[in-house]
Amino acid sequence: MSDLDLLTQSLARNVKRWRTERGFTLDTLAARAGVSRGMLIQIEQARTNPSLGTVVKIGDALGVSVTTLLDFEQGPTVRVVPAEQAVRLWHTDAGSYSRLLAGTEAPGPLEMWDWRLMPGEHSTSDPHPAGTVELLHVTAGQLTLTVDGTPYRVPAGASASFEADTTHTYGNEGDVPAELVLAISVPPPAR
Structure with missing residues (x-):
């Protein structure tokens, strides 16, 4: 799997996870982020690679960092990024x-x-x-x-x-x- 595929899969998984954890519907997150519901569906289904601006808007609306949205896996308390x-x-x-x-x-x-x-x-x-x-x-x-x-x-x-x-x-x-x-x-x- 390419790095881009890993990022797309991670973004899909993490947007859905954080949206669910926050109790946001797709419509709620779309309104908070200023992103279309259709774009969110495509992101959560790993069918698109959104622009950096879109990822930042979604992160801001969810109250999580871009790092968290793109994280491949949960890390330990101390995390070293090579x-x-x-x-x-x-x-x-x-x-x-x-x-x-x-x-x-x-x-x-x-x-x-x-x-x-x-x-x-x-x-x-x-x-x-x-x-x-x-x-x-x-x-x-x-x-x-x-x-x-x-x-x-x-x-x-x-x-x-x-x-x-x-x-x-x-x-x-x-x-x-x-x-x-x-x-x-x-x-x-x-x-």
């Missing part, structure tokens, strides 16, 4: 990418990402649920972080934090690759 098992969820032909390094549920989803943005590229994120916070540290190049329409320059060695319940964009306006580590903390869903 470098070759980090999941690349977004990439461009120019060489930009994001890799999900690790995640946990503590008390809501908490994720750690490795990002590379090539010169001239950017990635926009939809607003996360209220109370979501992102922390980032730029390790190389310079990041242009735009939050709610306001750009902020974050050079190598600098860090930033922000409330991520508004549209935000990670961009590289420089002439060398920008590299950063990003942590996202999402509050648990209200019951």
Whole structure:
């Protein structure tokens, strides 16, 4: 079975598990996530590979991390993720990418990402649920972080934090690759 097939199967199993655990119908989850009921059915039946944005919306609506939705199996209390098992969820032909390094549920989803943005590229994120916070540290190049329409320059060695319940964009306006580590903390869903 290919890695993509494993991810598709894991996503199907975990979306259904967490939807059931939360007591959500397909219609309820569809409304909370802003995703069609038909898409959720296809995901739960492992008949589609949704976009990263769709997986993030479903995770946010369920109050679980992308890591949890893509987890192949339940792990022990201490979980070591080998470098070759980090999941690349977004990439461009120019060489930009994001890799999900690790995640946990503590008390809501908490994720750690490795990002590379090539010169001239950017990635926009939809607003996360209220109370979501992102922390980032730029390790190389310079990041242009735009939050709610306001750009902020974050050079190598600098860090930033922000409330991520508004549209935000990670961009590289420089002439060398920008590299950063990003942590996202999402509050648990209200019951």
